[in-house]
Amino acid sequence: MTTLEELAVVERDAKDHFRLGVKLVELAAAVLSDHSLQNVSEPFLRELAARTQGTVHLAVPFGDEVVYIAKVESSHTLGMTSRIGARVPMYCTALGKSILAHYPVERVEEIIRGGLPARTPRTITSPADLRTELERVRAQGYAIDDQENELGVRCVGAPIFDYTGKVVGAISVSGPANRLTLERSLELAPGVRNTAQMISKRMGYPR
Numbered sequence: 001m002t003t004l005e006e007l008a009v010v011e012r013d014a015k016d017h018f019r020l021g022v023k024l025v026e027l028a029a030a031v032l033s034d035h036s037l038q039n040v041s042e043p044f045l046r047e048l049a050a051r052t053q054g055t056v057h058l059a060v061p062f063g064d065e066v067v068y069i070a071k072v073e074s075s076h077t078l079g080m081t082s083r084i085g086a087r088v089p090m091y092c093t094a095l096g097k098s099i100l101a102h103y104p105v106e107r108v109e110e111i112i113r114g115g116l117p118a119r120t121p122r123t124i125t126s127p128a129d130l131r132t133e134l135e136r137v138r139a140q141g142y143a144i145d146d147q148e149n150e151l152g153v154r155c156v157g158a159p160i161f162d163y164t165g166k167v168v169g170a171i172s173v174s175g176p177a178n179r180l181t182l183e184r185s186l187e188l189a190p191g192v193r194n195t196a197q198m199i200s201k202r203m204g205y206p207r
Contacts, residue, residue: 020063037160037169038070040202045072045171048195052188054173054180055082059095062087064111066095066170074175082174088149091116091130092123094157097143098170098196101134102159108134122147141193144185147177154180156189158196163204171196 001018004010011021041058049056049072058070065087082088090096090111100108108131116125124130137143145155157172173192174180180188200207 037199037203041070041160041171041199044195044199045070048072048171048173048192049074051191052173054175054188057082057095057172057174058169059088059172060169061090061099061167064114065089066093066099069169089119092119092145092148094143094145094155094172094174095170096157097134097137097145098157098159098172099167101137101143102161102167119149120147120151122151124148140189141197142189144182144189145172146182146185152177154182154185156180156185156192158189158193159200160196160203161200161205161207163206165205165207168203171199 001010005012005018005021008021010018012018037060038058045056045058053075055074056072057068059066059068061067067087068082068084071082071084088096090100100111103111112127112130116123116127116130118125124133133143142156142158145153145157147154149155153174154177155172155174157170159167160169160171162168171192173188197205
């Protein structure tokens with residue numbers, strides 16, 4: 001394990017427990033470059049980016065986080081600093097909340113027990129508030145990250161399902177908060193949801 005730690009394949013936390021490391025995520029990203037979800041999604045992501053003028057991401061679950069496996073940059077000069085292979089928390093991102101809203105209750109509670117540290121002053125840190133938020137996301141079919149993960153950045157996300165009905169990923173449109181206002185986010189939300197639904201159908205989702 002010491003060797004794996006030196007290679008960044010595993011990481012040691014404050015409690016001296018091991019978890020998967022950055023190098024393994026990078027290797028997974030390389031494998032995911034030929035992922036069927038990415039291949040199916042690519043034309044939809046490009047169309048969504050062109051239509052919304054925002055930066056579009058595709059992500060899949062990775063433990064308590066999501067990993068970016070595809071990105072289409074905004075046509076605006078000021079782009080997003082995210083990169084393929086990077087991980088972000090589920091509980092405070094549009095991508096993550098879109099996925100988390102369709103997880104079994106037991107898994108949601110497990111993630112909540114892992115802690116909901118504030119990433120910004122807008123982060124939902126109350127378990128009760130997060131449960132309410134996930135109910136809202138599940139009902140409306142999309143999630144909004146209102147500067148909860150990074151101040152100055154707002155995102156709209158929606159879940160993707162496979163042929164078994166399992167949530168396997170999510171897409172999002174992101175942008176600077178001064179351009180992607182909350183009002184604009186709500187305007188874009190149905191389109192993001194519809195794009196995610198079209199990708200789900202291509203993945204064999206029957207609904």
